[in-house]
Each structure stands twice: as structure tokens, then as C-alpha cells.
Amino acid sequence: MTFSMVAKHAKWPAKADAIFAIAGKAEEAIKKYGKENVTNSTLGALMDDNGKLIAFDSVFGVLKDTPNEELSAYAPIAGMPEYLTAVEETFFAGYKPQAHIRVVATPGGTGALKVAMWNYTEEGDEILTSDWFWSPYQTISEEAGRKITTFQLFSEEGNFNVADFKEKFKAILNKQDRLMAIINTPAQNPTGYSVSDEEWDEILDFVKEEAKNPDKKIILLVDTAYIDFAGVADERRAFFTKFSNLPENIFVMAAFSTSKGYTMYGLRLGALIGMSSNVEIADEFRVSSLHSGRANWSNGNRGAMVVVSEIFKSKELTEAYTKEKNQYKAMLRKRADAFVEASNEVGLELLPYRDGFFVSLPCDKPYEISEALVEKNIFMVPLGKGIRFAVCAVSEDKCRKAPKIIKEVMDRF
Amino acid sequence: MTFSMVAKHAKWPAKADAIFAIAGKAEEAIKKYGKENVTNSTLGALMDDNGKLIAFDSVFGVLKDTPNEELSAYAPIAGMPEYLTAVEETFFAGYKPQAHIRVVATPGGTGALKVAMWNYTEEGDEILTSDWFWSPYQTISEEAGRKITTFQLFSEEGNFNVADFKEKFKAILNKQDRLMAIINTPAQNPTGYSVSDEEWDEILDFVKEEAKNPDKKIILLVDTAYIDFAGVADERRAFFTKFSNLPENIFVMAAFSTSKGYTMYGLRLGALIGMSSNVEIADEFRVSSLHSGRANWSNGNRGAMVVVSEIFKSKELTEAYTKEKNQYKAMLRKRADAFVEASNEVGLELLPYRDGFFVSLPCDKPYEISEALVEKNIFMVPLGKGIRFAVCAVSEDKCRKAPKIIKEVMDRF
Structure with missing residues (x-):
């Protein structure tokens, strides 16, 4: 060597x-x-x-109209409160689940995935995702000593392969008490697939069954990077309501990004959204995410947060x-x-x-x-x-x- | 529990x-x-x-004159090449060491510190810094399972306490084959102290002596967040030349930030700069830093990189x-x-x-x-x-x- x-x-x-x-x-x-x-x-x-x-234009016009001091200042580590509100309201649209929800700003969707994977898996853990997947999942997991294990995304009929998802999920849960599954939907990269509402029902029914074992901790991480270009209106967000009142040993996170939806790719702004039926689990998520934020990048792009907030607050914008x-x-x-x-x-x-x-x-x-x-x-x-x-x-x-x-x-x- | x-x-x-x-x-x-x-x-x-x-005004004027597409696009993971050049030239000013230098963009100085600490220490390692220190060093190290150990920053005469630095350094090196020391200079946060050129000579003479043991790997991480407000002209950068031709088992990194020097706090742009007498060690630094970049935040704020590059390229700006x-x-x-x-x-x-x-x-x-x-x-x-x-x-x-x-x-x- x-x-x-x-x-x-x-x-x-x-x-x-x-x-x-x-x-x-x-x-x-x-x-x-x-x-x-x-x-x-x-x-x-x-x-x-x-x-x-x-x-x-509707995004960068707001950015360029923002006073220099507003762009220059540090944002809070968690993100500007108006930004967090804007994310929560626009992300769930009419489909907010019955759950305690916490939002923390991150640098892009990648930052959100990183915090989720770091805080909710152990070193050496297998993380489950589909065989067609965005390759940085691999980079993020190997950087921290985690491993990606895959299930077949598609059945022979070209639907979400729930059977293989279940099989691989159970196999890992036999070895680990903690399991994170990453589902990139809707508008998956690289296939363009969107998990249907019926498929979500099957997934969640299965996961709830597995969660009956109180020793198991199940983490679902939904990567929604392309959600703004999915469906016609907001119907591709309807599955969010299915995260209502889940058992406390199922924790759901969504990785939100402004890269595609606001064409702010280069501004590096996203958020990690945590949902739990247990308020303490939601608060714990926020505390861990803030620690990670401080320890990785301090805080996020304030100007980009102002843009999202201003657009949200103004009917005209x-x-x-x-x-x-x-x-x-x-x-x-x-x-x-x-x-x-x-x-x-x-x-x-x-x-x-x-x-x-x-x-x-x-x-x-x-x-x-x-x-x-x-x-x-x-x-x-x-x-x-x-x-x-x-x-x-x-x-x-x-x-x-x-x-x-x-x-x-x-x-x- | x-x-x-x-x-x-x-x-x-x-x-x-x-x-x-x-x-x-x-x-x-x-x-x-x-x-x-x-x-x-x-x-x-x-x-x-x-x-x-x-x-x-001279910074945000450039930002606002930048075409929307230039702000919107993703930067390369390493950072825009013009930005990396601008950082290298302005950072070292007239004091570039005889060394192979690599620069990688990061979100602020924090991102640079994080990558350095993650890649150049092992889990459980003690990292040495002064007893007066910026508290996020603690957050960054504990997030990754590292520990901060301190030496007394000041001697009784109010100078850099080289004696205590040496003592604590040796004590750690007796337990670990790898040692990272973080020195926040010039214009330390929170004391405003700047290590003098003579003190740097003492530090480096000592470190070179310790590096004669080829089993030891010594990492110096210089946090320069406030360097733009130190000294009168560029004399507070003169110590950089002392990093010339160091033994290959001394690796020096500097954490660069645009937060203070460009008042771009909220835009989150910095860089990690690596210096080695061995070209392979410099290249290894770049590869590891890019992997970390991809695995933590993907890439940096492109608009902020354009600002630094444009100012650097234009005499007028x-x-x-x-x-x-x-x-x-x-x-x-x-x-x-x-x-x-x-x-x-x-x-x-x-x-x-x-x-x-x-x-x-x-x-x-x-x-x-x-x-x-x-x-x-x-x-x-x-x-x-x-x-x-x-x-x-x-x-x-x-x-x-x-x-x-x-x-x-x-x-x-």
C-alpha cells in the first residue's frame, strides 16, 4: 500500500x-x-x-428584489421560521397527515437524505431501496459505513414489486432491529415511476404488521425531489395522509428540495420533514437534526429561504x-x-x-x-x-x- | 429510558x-x-x-447582476474551477507555500471543518485545540464520535502557550498514531488572538520533530474564518509560506470562508484547502473531499462562487x-x-x-x-x-x- x-x-x-x-x-x-x-x-x-x-423569473425576481442585508445574514440553524411554515404548507398541500410534524432546513435534498441516514441508522446497517436508484444513496451510505441493499422496483406486470419489497425488508429485519427503507416517489429518478396510492396501502399495511414487534424500529424515508413535476394538480401528494396515526415505532421522513420545484438547483436549499404520532419522537427528530445541521454546515441559504417564504406569503407571487x-x-x-x-x-x-x-x-x-x-x-x-x-x-x-x-x-x- | x-x-x-x-x-x-x-x-x-x-455593495451588486441561469445551475461537486482559482490566489496572496495545493468548495467554513475532521481523524480520536475555542468544534467532533482535548491558549505572559501545546500534543501522540490539531488564527474567535510568525516557527519546529517518527500522521487544520479582518495589509498571511516542503506525514489544511470577508454569511460558501509536499497526498485529499461533498451536500452555492470569481477576474470589481x-x-x-x-x-x-x-x-x-x-x-x-x-x-x-x-x-x- x-x-x-x-x-x-x-x-x-x-x-x-x-x-x-x-x-x-x-x-x-x-x-x-x-x-x-x-x-x-x-x-x-x-x-x-x-x-x-x-x-x-417568478423565483429569481423575488431573490433579486430582496435587500442585500436579508441575503447576507445568517439564517437560524433550523431555518427561518417563515420558510419552515411555507415548506410544511406547500409540501403537504391538502394532504397533511395526522401526525406531529417537524421541519428542518438542509442544503438541498442531499443534505436532508444525509441527516436522515446518519441519524436513523447505525454503522454497518443495511438500508433498503429499489434496484433502480439515484446513485448518491450509495455514496451517502458508504461515506458513513452503511450499506445499500436493493429490492426489485418492478414486478413482471410493471407495478411496484411489493412482494420483493416485503421479502428483502423481512430479511434485513431478521438481522437488524432497525430498518430504513428509502422510497423515491413520485417521479422517481431514474425511472419516472410513481408509487400508486393502492401500492402505498400495501406497503404501509405490511410495515404496520412488522411494527407489531415492539423491538423493531422502522424508518421510511421518502425522497420527493421531483414531486413538483408529478401528476396534474396535487393528487400525487395524496399518499401523505396515509402517514396518519402510525405506530410510534414507524418514523416517516420526507426529503424536500427546492432544486427542481423552484429551479433553485445551485442555491442549495431543501428540508428534512419528520412525522410521528408521538410528540416526543418528533421533538427528538428536531433536536438530532439541529445537532447534525450545526455539525455539518451550520445553517442554510437565507436568500433562498426568503424566496420560498415571500412567494408563500403573497397571493400575487x-x-x-x-x-x-x-x-x-x-x-x-x-x-x-x-x-x-x-x-x-x-x-x-x-x-x-x-x-x-x-x-x-x-x-x-x-x-x-x-x-x-x-x-x-x-x-x-x-x-x-x-x-x-x-x-x-x-x-x-x-x-x-x-x-x-x-x-x-x-x-x- | x-x-x-x-x-x-x-x-x-x-x-x-x-x-x-x-x-x-x-x-x-x-x-x-x-x-x-x-x-x-x-x-x-x-x-x-x-x-x-x-x-x-461591491459583493451583492455582482450577485444581482448575475444572470438567473448562472444562479440557478448546479455547480460541480468540487466547485466552479474559476472559484477554486480565485480562492487559491486571494487566500495565499503573496504567501503561497511550496506545496501541492488542492481546493474544494464547501458550505461555509463549517463545511470545511467538518470534511477535514471527518476524513482525517478516526472515531474515538482526540482532536487538539486551545481552551478558548469556537464551540461548534465540539459539536462537529461529538457528532462523529471524536473528542476535543484542549491546551492552554495563553502563557502567563499572554503569548501563545507553546509549552502547553507541546505537552498536550505529545500526550495524545503517545496514545494515537494520528493527531489533528486545530489552530484558529489569525483573529481567533473568541479571543481575537493571532499566532505570531515566531510562534508559528516554534510550533512547526516541534511538529517536524515529532514527525520524524514515520508511524505518526500529523494533521494541522488552520481555521482562517476571520483572516480578512486581520492585520493591515496581507502580513497576517505570511505564515502560509512556512507550510513549504513539510514532511509528507504532516498534512496541512485551511478552512476558508466567504462569510466575513465577503459578508456572504447567509450564502454558505467556503472551501477546504489542502497542502502537501507529496502530490499523491494532495490528490488523495481531493478525492476524499469530493466523496464527502457528494455524500453531505452534493455541491455549493453557485451564485456565491460566481461572485468571488467575477470579483477576482475584474480589476475594477x-x-x-x-x-x-x-x-x-x-x-x-x-x-x-x-x-x-x-x-x-x-x-x-x-x-x-x-x-x-x-x-x-x-x-x-x-x-x-x-x-x-x-x-x-x-x-x-x-x-x-x-x-x-x-x-x-x-x-x-x-x-x-x-x-x-x-x-x-x-x-x-
Whole structure:
């Protein structure tokens, strides 16, 4: 072993980022062939039809109207009280569960996931999530000496695989008294799947049954990063009411992010929301989260909190923001519809897409296929079990044209 | 024990924040008696003579001129390359050491301290710092199962207590093969002390001697949060050159913050800077820091990075920023001089102040004295071994008047 100064737990291999690499190739191709001839579906942010990042005027207008002193000052560690209220009200919309709810500001959804995973699992624990998952779950867990164990996200019929979820859940609970399951819904990254209300009933019935053993502590962590682009109105939030009056040994957290819903990706603001039927468990959550906040980043981006609060407090600003968001939500839906329809027409197999920024295509040789698509000027991110098409970043026209070419390339493998 | 859902390592007592509590009382007093009759020296941010937070026009002007898309986009995990360059050049100024240097963006100085402490110490390790220290060091270390051990910051003559530093350092190194020492300089919080260049020589001579044992790994973490308000020109950065050509088993990191130097407290941007004579150790630092970044907060505030980069790249913006900063640096110096002079006149004992936002007064009953001062409408933060006066937040006039009253109150105890 070569000489090293870092502690053993913090020694990691230098890894090239797959998304960054393929995105770089797409940029080169755009320079060479012109953007009209390149389909860059690598990026995880909403872009207009010309490939320009969409930053909501209704959001950044408020930011730029905020007095300098309001941007400059420290926020409290927990977050500005108005921000926490705005998050709680807009997040649950009409679907607030009967539960003691606490909200703590974090840097983006990642910060929320980190605090939840650090505080509610032990070193060495297995954390359960689906086999299609956002790869930073792995990074967050391995950084802290936790392990990711997966269940199959889809049944053969293309629904949430409740049977495999149960099997893997029980297997871990036989070894551990504490189990965290991460469910990324609605509009999962990378598949675009949204767990249905009926599937949530099955999940929760099962979990409540397991929780009858009072020695077991069950933690559900719902990653809602893409919720603002799911469904039509707020119906994709209806499952929140199912978290009402759960046994006290089931603790539910949601990771909230302003990255997509407010296009404030680069401002780094999110929140961790905890829900319990037991007020002491809710308070304990808040105390632990504040300790973690102080110990990791002190406090959050105050200007971004002001933006969310001001929009929430003003009818006029809320209307402008909602109108702008809905316009782009409709644009995204049209793109996804075009991609799915065109895929069906040519017989291109997709994972069941419901909502959101991404569609995934299962395949055995993701890296080879991604490489081969580069020659066709279609840029897709290779994943462990398939390739990802970012409808958020590609015009409707290109979304309609891409499936035929992808199908032809995939048929060669 | 009552029922709990959080993991054992994450269970913390609910603690009221001492600074927040006393700051709240100061706010009440201002409402009741008028701000001209209240000395609120609790806050750790630069305020004008009317108690208004100073937010540099030269900084927030750039932020507000930045296109929305530039604020909205994600920054790379490491930070924008221009930002990293700007940090490296402005931080070291003319005093860059002969070393391989790597810079990684973090959320504020806290994020930098967190990554350094997590990656370069083991669970259970003792971390050495001075007995007067910024209390979040304790929070960061206990969150991750590390312990703070202290040496006496001051000798009887009021200099850096090199003898006690050595003694405590050796004692830990007898138990651990890895030792991290945190030195908060220049302009230490809470004392305002700055380690002199001669003291740095003594420290480094000693550390190099200890590093002759190749089994020992020595980590120096320099917290430079207040460096922009230290000294007159850049002379308080001269000690950086002493980190040249150190043995490879001494690794030096600096925690950089834009909070004070750019008045971007609430924007949460800093950096961790690593320096090594061995290029592989520098690269290893970068890889570990990136893993930690991805696993804790993903990436940093892009708009704040743009601000630092734009100011660095433009002669005009640099001049405006430097002029504005120097104006307030001079204001701070006048306030501190007034406080120190008036203290000397009435025989009020201060810890040796050199630079920065705070002056500390040693005493045996900090909480009682802080309470008693409330009745005189002077608000000071109680610490473990004394009380802290924030010259950054109090007008020169009040800085001149306060010592006499403080002395009278302290004499009663």
C-alpha cells in the first residue's frame, strides 16, 4: 500500500463521473454538429427547447428584489421560521397527515437524505431501496459505513414489486432491529415511476404488521425531489395522509428540495420533514437534526429561504410562480408523452414511466449502448441496469424522433 | 429510558443556544429603551453604528447582476474551477507555500471543518485545540464520535502557550498514531488572538520533530474564518509560506470562508484547502473531499462562487471590493482600539487581542456576570471561561464607554 494521510474509512478510489463524462461529449458534439443535430439527454435539469436552463423569473425576481442585508445574514440553524411554515404548507398541500410534524432546513435534498441516514441508522446497517436508484444513496451510505441493499422496483406486470419489497425488508429485519427503507416517489429518478396510492396501502399495511414487534424500529424515508413535476394538480401528494396515526415505532421522513420545484438547483436549499404520532419522537427528530445541521454546515441559504417564504406569503407571487411552474410542467408532460408514444410505435422497451424528468430503458450493456448512441449524436447516461433519457432536457420534437434511432442501435446488441 | 427512534449516537439533549438567548434579550431591551441606550455585543457579524448588518455593495451588486441561469445551475461537486482559482490566489496572496495545493468548495467554513475532521481523524480520536475555542468544534467532533482535548491558549505572559501545546500534543501522540490539531488564527474567535510568525516557527519546529517518527500522521487544520479582518495589509498571511516542503506525514489544511470577508454569511460558501509536499497526498485529499461533498451536500452555492470569481477576474470589481472591505476593516480596528484603550484605563482585564471581531474577558462566573450586565443594558455572550465582547457589532463610541461599566459589574463578583 502506498503512503496515505487520510483515515482508512475516508480513502476512496478516484472515479470519473459517468454523467459528467457523457455530458462533456455532448457539449463537444454540439460545437461540431450544431445543437439542432444533437440530442443531449444527459442533464438532470429542466431545459428549454434550445437547451438553455430554465430559471423561473417568478423565483429569481423575488431573490433579486430582496435587500442585500436579508441575503447576507445568517439564517437560524433550523431555518427561518417563515420558510419552515411555507415548506410544511406547500409540501403537504391538502394532504397533511395526522401526525406531529417537524421541519428542518438542509442544503438541498442531499443534505436532508444525509441527516436522515446518519441519524436513523447505525454503522454497518443495511438500508433498503429499489434496484433502480439515484446513485448518491450509495455514496451517502458508504461515506458513513452503511450499506445499500436493493429490492426489485418492478414486478413482471410493471407495478411496484411489493412482494420483493416485503421479502428483502423481512430479511434485513431478521438481522437488524432497525430498518430504513428509502422510497423515491413520485417521479422517481431514474425511472419516472410513481408509487400508486393502492401500492402505498400495501406497503404501509405490511410495515404496520412488522411494527407489531415492539423491538423493531422502522424508518421510511421518502425522497420527493421531483414531486413538483408529478401528476396534474396535487393528487400525487395524496399518499401523505396515509402517514396518519402510525405506530410510534414507524418514523416517516420526507426529503424536500427546492432544486427542481423552484429551479433553485445551485442555491442549495431543501428540508428534512419528520412525522410521528408521538410528540416526543418528533421533538427528538428536531433536536438530532439541529445537532447534525450545526455539525455539518451550520445553517442554510437565507436568500433562498426568503424566496420560498415571500412567494408563500403573497397571493400575487404565488399565482405568478404557479403559472410559470405549470407552464413548464405541461411542457415536460408533452415531451414525455412524445417519447413514450414514439417508443411504443417502434417497440422500444421502457420502464413504466409515470412522471418527472427521466425515462429509463432496461438493457444488458448500458455502457456499450450509450457509446454506440454517441455516434448517432444521441447522448444518454449509462446506469447499472440500463440507460436514462432525460426528457427534462430535450425538446418535444427530439423526444419524438429519438426512440426510433435508439431502438435501431439497441437491436445491434 | 423513554422510547426513542433515533440511533443512539444521534441522541442529543435539547439545549437552548446561549448566544441566541442573550441576543433575544438584547432585542427586547432595544425595543424598550431605544438602541442608543443598549450595547448589543452578542452578534458575530459586522454591523454599522446603527446596528444594521453590513452587506458589501461591491459583493451583492455582482450577485444581482448575475444572470438567473448562472444562479440557478448546479455547480460541480468540487466547485466552479474559476472559484477554486480565485480562492487559491486571494487566500495565499503573496504567501503561497511550496506545496501541492488542492481546493474544494464547501458550505461555509463549517463545511470545511467538518470534511477535514471527518476524513482525517478516526472515531474515538482526540482532536487538539486551545481552551478558548469556537464551540461548534465540539459539536462537529461529538457528532462523529471524536473528542476535543484542549491546551492552554495563553502563557502567563499572554503569548501563545507553546509549552502547553507541546505537552498536550505529545500526550495524545503517545496514545494515537494520528493527531489533528486545530489552530484558529489569525483573529481567533473568541479571543481575537493571532499566532505570531515566531510562534508559528516554534510550533512547526516541534511538529517536524515529532514527525520524524514515520508511524505518526500529523494533521494541522488552520481555521482562517476571520483572516480578512486581520492585520493591515496581507502580513497576517505570511505564515502560509512556512507550510513549504513539510514532511509528507504532516498534512496541512485551511478552512476558508466567504462569510466575513465577503459578508456572504447567509450564502454558505467556503472551501477546504489542502497542502502537501507529496502530490499523491494532495490528490488523495481531493478525492476524499469530493466523496464527502457528494455524500453531505452534493455541491455549493453557485451564485456565491460566481461572485468571488467575477470579483477576482475584474480589476475594477477587485478595487471596489477591496476599498469597501478596507473601509470597514479600519472601522473595526478603531472600535477594537477604543475598547482595549478604555479597558486599560479602568484596569479591565482582557485576553490579548490582536485582530478580528471579538475580544474576550476572562472570569470565573461568566453566566452570572453576563446576567448582571443585562441590567446595565450591556449584552455579552457567556463562554466557558469568560465573556465575549463583539466589537464587530458595537459602535466606536459604545466600545469606549462599555469597559468602565463592565469593570464595575465584574468587581461585584
